[in-house]
Amino acid sequence: MSESTRERVFKKLTHAVDLGDEELAAEGANEALAEEVPPYDAIIHGLAEGMKLVGDKYERKEYFLPDMLLSADAMYAGLNILTPHIPKDASRSKGKIILGVVEGDVHDIGKNIVKVMLTASGYEVIDLGRDVPTPEFIEKAKSEGAQVIAMSTLMTPTLMSMQDVEQSLDKEGMKGKVRTIIGGGSVSEEWRERIGSDAYGKDATEAVSKIKTLIDTIIATAESMKEEDGSS
Amino acid sequence: MPSSYDRFMAVLDGRPEEADRTPCVNTTSVATLGFMDAYDAHWPAAHHDPGKMARLGSAAHRLCGLDNVSVPFCMTVEAEVFGSAIDFHEGSARWPSIREFKITEPSELSIPEDVSEAGRVPVVVEAIRLLKEEFGGVVPVNAYLAPPFTSISSYLVDSISFLKWLRRSPETVHEFCRATLDTYVEIANLYEEAGANVITLHEMGASTDIISPTHFDEFVKPYLREITRRVKTPTVLNICGSTMTILESMMDCGATAIAVDERTPIHGARRIVEGKQPGYPIIGNIPAYDVIHAGPVERIGEAVDNAVKDGVDMVAPGCDFWLETPTDNIKAFVDAVVKHAKT
Numbered sequence: 106m107s108e109s110t111r112e113r114v115f116k117k118l119t120h121a122v123d124l125g126d127e128e129l130a131a132e133g134a135n136e137a138l139a140e141e142v143p144p145y146d147a148i149i150h151g152l153a154e155g156m157k158l159v160g161d162k163y164e165r166k167e168y169f170l171p172d173m174l175l176s177a178d179a180m181y182a183g184l185n186i187l188t189p190h191i192p193k194d195a196s197r198s199k200g201k202i203i204l205g206v207v208e209g210d211v212h213d214i215g216k217n218i219v220k221v222m223l224t225a226s227g228y229e230v231i232d233l234g235r236d237v238p239t240p241e242f243i244e245k246a247k248s249e250g251a252q253v254i255a256m257s258t259l260m261t262p263t264l265m266s267m268q269d270v271e272q273s274l275d276k277e278g279m280k281g282k283v284r285t286i287i288g289g290g291s292v293s294e295e296w297r298e299r300i301g302s303d304a305y306g307k308d309a310t311e312a313v314s315k316i317k318t319l320i321d322t323i324i325a326t327a328e329s330m331k332e333e334d335g336s337s
Numbered sequence: 338m339p340s341s342y343d344r345f346m347a348v349l350d351g352r353p354e355e356a357d358r359t360p361c362v363n364t365t366s367v368a369t370l371g372f373m374d375a376y377d378a379h380w381p382a383a384h385h386d387p388g389k390m391a392r393l394g395s396a397a398h399r400l401c402g403l404d405n406v407s408v409p410f411c412m413t414v415e416a417e418v419f420g421s422a423i424d425f426h427e428g429s430a431r432w433p434s435i436r437e438f439k440i441t442e443p444s445e446l447s448i449p450e451d452v453s454e455a456g457r458v459p460v461v462v463e464a465i466r467l468l469k470e471e472f473g474g475v476v477p478v479n480a481y482l483a484p485p486f487t488s489i490s491s492y493l494v495d496s497i498s499f500l501k502w503l504r505r506s507p508e509t510v511h512e513f514c515r516a517t518l519d520t521y522v523e524i525a526n527l528y529e530e531a532g533a534n535v536i537t538l539h540e541m542g543a544s545t546d547i548i549s550p551t552h553f554d555e556f557v558k559p560y561l562r563e564i565t566r567r568v569k570t571p572t573v574l575n576i577c578g579s580t581m582t583i584l585e586s587m588m589d590c591g592a593t594a595i596a597v598d599e600r601t602p603i604h605g606a607r608r609i610v611e612g613k614q615p616g617y618p619i620i621g622n623i624p625a626y627d628v629i630h631a632g633p634v635e636r637i638g639e640a641v642d643n644a645v646k647d648g649v650d651m652v653a654p655g656c657d658f659w660l661e662t663p664t665d666n667i668k669a670f671v672d673a674v675v676k677h678a679k680t
Contacts, residue, residue: 170546
């Protein structure tokens with residue numbers, strides 16, 4: 106496989122996501138497999154790159170929600186073909202995340218984009234879907250031993266559901282052990298501060314990078330505790 | 338002394354010079370937890386009981402001096418009429434929501450023969466009648482509805498599918514809007530007959546945070562135009578979210594005034610509006626959460642001063658009051674506007 110083949114496949118995938126063209130994305134993904142382009146690279150440099158481009162256009166108000174939705178569909182079309190071919194080793198989970206749209210809200214496009222990007226970055230994502238009851242976040246985080254709970258909401262009235270999750274974590278004594286990140290249309294840094302979440306992601310890209318930081322911190326803390334245990 | 342009704346109507350009629358001061362209003366939801374307690378009008382009962390609805394809808398006027406009363410407190414009234422199953426969250430004061438989107442195509446819509454008996458329409462109508470009895474001609478009675486685009490895209494059909502249709506199947510979107518349009522007009526005119534002085538079209542799903550200006554012109558504007566043409570009362574088109582690039586299109590919708598929230602700066606909006614139709618009323622744009630809910634009083638005062646200075650015709654949040662807003666903050670919000678009375 107030549108460098109130009111790789112580039113051509115990446116460009117095709119990026120373009121397909123940009124256009125929101127599922128068929129073209131599937132075609133690009135199959136081409137990646139046929140040309141033996143590593144599937145993980147095709148996801149990161151092709152599909153995710155496309156999503157980043159679309160996100161930038163959304164930010165600049167060139168693209169709107171319908172465009173994001175169709176682009177996400179195209180991304181899934183490619184992802185469904187490529188993901189099963191990622192070698193076991195590279196797909197070893199870097200951390201476990203409970204993800205969902207909070208109770209009362211059914212707008213899940215942002216959540217789905219974050220899921221795609223987290224999955225492509227090697228995290229294990231337990232997707233609870235949309236309109237997720239508060240106790241389910243808590244129970245799943247416990248039973249799965251997740252490091253992070255990531256919640257989103259587009260609407261304003263449902264912001265309170267995020268606070269419910271934070272308060273439940275507090276009651277269960279899980280605060281600090283499980284880190285939280287919030288995002289979505291009506292969410293802000295001020296709201297994060299008010300309800301005591303660990304992080305706020307203003308868009309999918311920022312959410313993924315902040316989740317990475319949260320998990321790195323948890324791992325670092327765990328390791329330093331191990332060291333302390335060893336020295337005492 | 339001029340009444341709330343006088344000053345409100347003077348501004349809507351394009352005679353702001355006759356108003357003794359800028360009106361302080363909210364033509365969307367005026368419900369708060371504090372008001373529910375004060376008048377024993379809690380959710381979800383206040384969504385079904387006209388007496389409670391009227392008490393809750395007038396609490397902000399009674400306790401804080403807001404220049405209007407407003408019902409209902411819900412975006413799902415119309416969707417329910419067309420067959421959506423609503424979850425009222427019995428036992429808690431939460432916004433009614435849709436449990437499951439069952440309607441996937443226009444043929445599955447149930448268009449009621451007699452709208453006056455459909456869903457909660459009779460409750461809202463009766464609440465308006467009660468408000469008119471008590472406040473008629475003294476305080477303007479506002480009734481709001483979720484117009485076709487917002488109501489269908491957020492409360493009737495799965496939002497994700499609907500938004501994709503804008504690009505993939507535009508005709509489906511138009512079919513949904515056309516099939517339901519008459520019913521929205523009928524609801525609005527039932528509200529008018531019951532005594533509503535103004536109908537607000539609460540189009541929160543059509544800002545440019547969600548759809549493009551092109552899609553606004555294609556899927557929102559034509560239906561709003563027809564509604565404003567056929568509704569007998571003055572109308573307010575309220576869109577929370579970013580609207581700077583669709584302001585002229587919003588004006589084209591034919592409402593008597595437009596209302597916007599903090600994501601549409603008044604100074605810039607004023608300039609655009611003046612270029613098209615000088616004096617066209619703009620209502621807004623004090624942040625409902627960050628300022629009116631969060632306070633403190635000084636900050637509310639500052640925000641009101643700026644909005645008035647920037648040329649707003651009525652001071653309003655441009656969206657629903659946040660449920661947890663302290664009553665004192667709404668009082669401070671109204672007081673800050675009253676301070677600007679002409680001397």
